Amino acid sequence: MTKIKESSTNFANKQILTNDCPEVFAISIIGGQWSLAICCYLINGSLRYSEIKKYLPNITERMLTLQLRKLEENGVVQRRVYAEVPPRVTYELTTIGYELSPIIRELGKWGNKLKGDPA
Template sequence: MCVMTKIKESSTNFANKQILANDCPEVFAANIIGGQWSLAICCYLINGSLRYNEIRKCLPNITERMLTLQLRKLEESGVVKRTVYAEVPLRVTYELTVIGYELSPIIRELGKWGEKLKGLSI
């Protein structure tokens, strides 16, 4: 299953996204962490593993469905690892994988760039 948004595979838009993602590693990477929620989830997980409800508290405006979809997408991409502990009650944590932690300097640089842009009052 493709990690990009679900677009009809027969559509021109889907084909164009596939070509761009295949030809440009930056576009491929942006498709994985693109969008406000995926990047925000990664920002919080940089500080360590979190349970679902802890992530939800960090992102109060995200719906449960969207959080679940984004966590699955990041897990399928190899950016986030989901660990289920055989305890009662069941405990599930999410954390960045080694590849996910490689996003740390990129996220920091995006933060610096965003602060610079905010200062320009765009």
């Protein structure tokens, strides 16, 4: 993931849109193919890092880590570390994350409709 220079016009435009349009703000939190996909799998319950990786075999470990951190920073995903040997870490949606469930399901229905899939 690349950072946009704060002095760029692109950054200013993004800030204005994010501040003025709640839909753009929401998409900035879950936007991108991996963040939404991660949320889709976490709707069914908590998963370990390796389980998420199995569901998304084409994501790099670095990208998965970055996306999980972004979702955690935005309050969508909670990282839980268990005091065990070896350490166990799970990821699950927060209350705010679970509020995405009906939205994600509707996006799925819409996507199937556009693809022509009967679902």
